[in-house]
Amino acid sequence: MSSVAPPGRGPKVRAAVLDAAVRELGEQGYAAFNVENVARRAGVHKTTVYRRWPERDALIADALAESVTAEIPIPDTGSIDTDLRGLARSLVTWLKSPGGQAVLAVLLSETAGSARPPDVVRHIFRDRIRQALPVVGRAVERGELPANTDAAELVKALVAPIYFRTLITREQVTDDTADSAARLALTGARAGLFELPRDR
Known part of the structure; x- marks a missing residue:
């Protein structure tokens, strides 16, 4: 079985995570911003988020x-x-x-x-x-x-x-x-x- 992600899945996941990050930041503020909550909002595993954005500030910067x-x-x-x-x-x-x-x-x-x-x-x-x-x-x-x-x-x-x-x-x-x-x-x-x- 191929492990290659379906076409378009990468951009869709990225968009979902960035959208979730924006909403988390708007509702919780900077101090309480939580990457695990972002993953939950986006419907992905937290390791998916950490793999792309090892630092939470990098995720915040990209989302904004x-x-x-x-x-x-x-x-x-x-x-x-x-x-x-x-x-x-x-x-x-x-x-x-x-x-x-x-x-x-x-x-x-x-x-x-x-x-x-x-x-x-x-x-x-x-x-x-x-x-x-x-x-x-x-x-x-x-x-x-x-x-x-x-x-x-x-x-x-x-x-x-x-x-x-x-x-x-x-x-x-x-x-x-x-x-x-x-x-x-x-x-x-x-x-x-x-x-x-x-x-x-």
């Missing part, structure tokens, strides 16, 4: 990265107005999803002084900002924004109000929140607030 990539797509609509609005709305939707709740659980556990998580969340956000930079670059090429616009600062200005309301004032965020953040960021960019020094 997968969630961000899948649920916050980088738009390319041909207009900076709709690109920024789409990016902001995707972020708002994601923050309410299991993946977003998992990230919040990590961030809140850190601010509460419980077991300190690794720098995976900040790394994931920095990487997503980097992946969003072409949105601004394309807008500059189309003449929609000043030529020397600092793409990273513009993207940070877009997401900052959303994270502030979610993490600091603990308000509900909606599509209106996203649209307002997009308008503010775009207004600042068009006014030249995010321009790089000319000698850079």
Whole structure:
């Protein structure tokens, strides 16, 4: 009898484990995150999980990265107005999803002084900002924004109000929140607030 796994089983198991990890993290927080519970949620043996992710922080990092990539797509609509609005709305939707709740659980556990998580969340956000930079670059090429616009600062200005309301004032965020953040960021960019020094 062949021991080769059926085609597609590997990716399906991986997806199930990452989904289970996101849900475990969102419900239990970082300190109480338990790999055995993840395996149970995914319907696999714990050795299957440990074989792929010997360290639990590696599992957490993969699960969060997968969630961000899948649920916050980088738009390319041909207009900076709709690109920024789409990016902001995707972020708002994601923050309410299991993946977003998992990230919040990590961030809140850190601010509460419980077991300190690794720098995976900040790394994931920095990487997503980097992946969003072409949105601004394309807008500059189309003449929609000043030529020397600092793409990273513009993207940070877009997401900052959303994270502030979610993490600091603990308000509900909606599509209106996203649209307002997009308008503010775009207004600042068009006014030249995010321009790089000319000698850079």
